Amino acid sequence: MFQLPLSKRTVGVVTRKDAKMAAGYTLFNASRETYLIDEDGQLVHQWRSCRNVFTSYLLPSGNLLRDGTVALHSPGFQVGGAGGVVEEVDWDNRQVWVFDFYPYQQTLAHHDLEPLANGHVLVMVWERKTKQQALDAGRRPDLIADEGIWNDLIIELKPEGSSATRVWQWSMWDHLIQDFCPSLPHFGDVSAHPELFDINICPVAGKGAQRNKTLAQEGMDKNCLGLAFWKQPGKTGEKDWLHINSISHDPVRDQIALGLHNAGEVVIIDHSTTTQEASSHEGGQRGKGGDILYRFGNPAMCRQGTLADQFLFCSHHAVFIRGAPGEGNVLIFNNGRAPDRLFSTVEEYELADSHGNFSPYTGPQAPVWSYGEPCGKYGSFYCTHISGARRLVNGNTLVIMGPQGILFEITPEGEEVWRYINPVQADCEHYVAAVRQGDFRAEGKFSLFTAMRYERSYPGLLQDGKPRQLQSGRYLEA
Template structure:
């Protein structure tokens, strides 16, 4: 005879109650859920994609992620520092990433601020780091690993108001804080920390101006387009140039830079010595550190007007790589910032007119550098559907498609040469402790940006040297709890059986969703207290289902009355183990 224990029946009933409350859509509304529009992760995947792994570093995270074509997490590289901008996958499976100490660390308190470059191996070990941060110079935005193992880095350098006036800057357009011209340095890593600057190029060495005839650099930029007008776009203030990407061509030994302030791309000679880079002669192309090529806004050297401008606050200019469609052309994400034709972004592919020796066809006086127009442009079918004023990029894939990052919205698109979208992914990562669940809403931070920003996404094939021979077994998707297995340990260092993965949105006005994971079925209570520890409401009390679950709190107490605005504590308690997260309710 089978004996039925009433306690077992009660426990089973409570377990089903948890499942119904916390995972209800899957049990009771499966059909309706399937019809909802996906909000994060892989939004759609159609025929014609390039099969591989997507690599990205969310800008509010300490981790770098690798996901498969279904958005399932394959690998992470952790760091002790918040990402600044991009990360790069290296051939040995390590990553080279930028990191930041945050804004306010020095006088260089601007978007894209960095401080540190670090290399982290496949197993998450820090193997090298370099720092440049302070009131005299600070790393920012992009880096570029070189074939010789060195790293190109960009930095702001500080020039006083007096130094700017000496360089011919209009004194009415200089604050007391001076200006921040740009420098590019090549760093040779030494040991596990630090490096030697073995090459340097400075914008400040190549300025021209026709404002003050008493200065040594007095002249007409229209007659010298290889130089940089110190007063062009001076109304932008201290950071009036604002580089945001750097790339290298090993055969040409050239560097291409994205100058957001001027809405131009510039190419300079890397074959020079540092001394030659400071002058106007020498190097493989005989021009020293002067510009070899510029494109995007001919008004910057008085060879056109605003109607001739093509680039608008662009990012991520680089040469298309070997054996790819469009090899050696320049690919650039054109943000469209303040574009007169409207607020939309585009991708431009251009073919600079180049001579057999690698130099560029020089324009006749008062004419602009070629080409007259890009050879390929992508805009969304409804152009304004793709608009990101900041961040972003585009790279060519081996199948001829283009991988387009909409950085302000944490989104990446795979686009065919005909402009068809065949794959879309939206990062669910708001921070390492806030992951947007599927069908959840990503917070809008205003100014046309969401809270899940990503500087740049990349796609790598399974034959990439950094991935070959690695364990690429996928787990869950990030939005379904892939990051929870390493969250929360007991004081003794053992993994907790329960973890609170996210409380989102936070702050909230109507409802907030608590996402938590139970590693095995156990008696637990989830409740809300005020800051004095008084229980406001018990949300669930019973046997937890195994896996990730979610429930909501609507800002009411146990009697259904709205609570006051303020800080509250979400707590999960099991035996002697208690985990808590804070949440702010705003009425």
């Protein structure tokens, strides 16, 4: 394809400032395809799955770690973010190992993965709890859908042969508190125990109203997608009451950060525990077992403040920064919400103690760096859901505007130095089409769940110490 000047492009790479951008290759997924593109948007490698892919990582070995959704075959988990399969394939897309949550009835992987330096993988997993189990744990009856609610597990998989085994597990169900019924388990003073999560946290009208507060009224309504949400105060109408949407591991502190969409919080837990310790309140390097070491974003969730103190709104993609400026800090895509915060920001938070010895609610209260302007100002952008950000080795930040299917890179000063408009249109099950260069994207699904940037010297892009032979010359845009 003839290389058009940037000024004439409508899709693909439309902004490129080589002197200021972080050179390297960008990895992203569209339906069943995983693409690796260069700085100009030329395809250099591609993997194809038999399932839709949310998240993928190029490993130092050159293999690809990815998830796969089985939502159509898991009637109990047919919601956004449903996965079900974790697998590793080699550079030529040959399967190395796979872990399948079949029969998809009691548990299901969802949203995100985190590869560890030792070759293991952390996976977020929904676990079905019946209505009676929720009642027995102290959940208020009016806050339980008839089908029960979902707990969240974090499991660690160790690849063995063509599959993997579970070698570690953490469960939110082991770290709950409630002040509803003294005769039931977990009863206590919620405000005195921020290391525990209140099982009766129930944002009014659930996930839908966290993104749009106008839905939190009496009765039922539908959003622009035709999806019905509860508008009755005190009801969620959702089984996925936690909606954890991201996971990140800090290898220095050996801790895990989880992003909680509905609560508007990031919580950090200890990974240095055994599974037995992770189910208790003692053990591990910090002596707290699996309790929450640290949490921030919405102090009202543990009654350390009010909703007026909330500063994370439907946030996504909370990740530890390692190997880049901001070392040890947490980078977050703060989505915002309608109608009072119709703009998104990318924010970097410095944690209270570099060694991870936190007290559960000591801050931070303000970011050390942020990007994004309020609605109506130059530089403002708004993503209702998904989305994310990655800190790059040169100090720039790669921003993923998920619903819009746009990637852009900014300097620490906020100058945009690279922008990619995804030309690949896909539906729920398969690749559909690509927009031609010179045309504009009309209606259709171009969304991107996440993306990664790898510098050219990254080990996964080398073979026998030399750069891999990468194809070039073809753009995804037709």
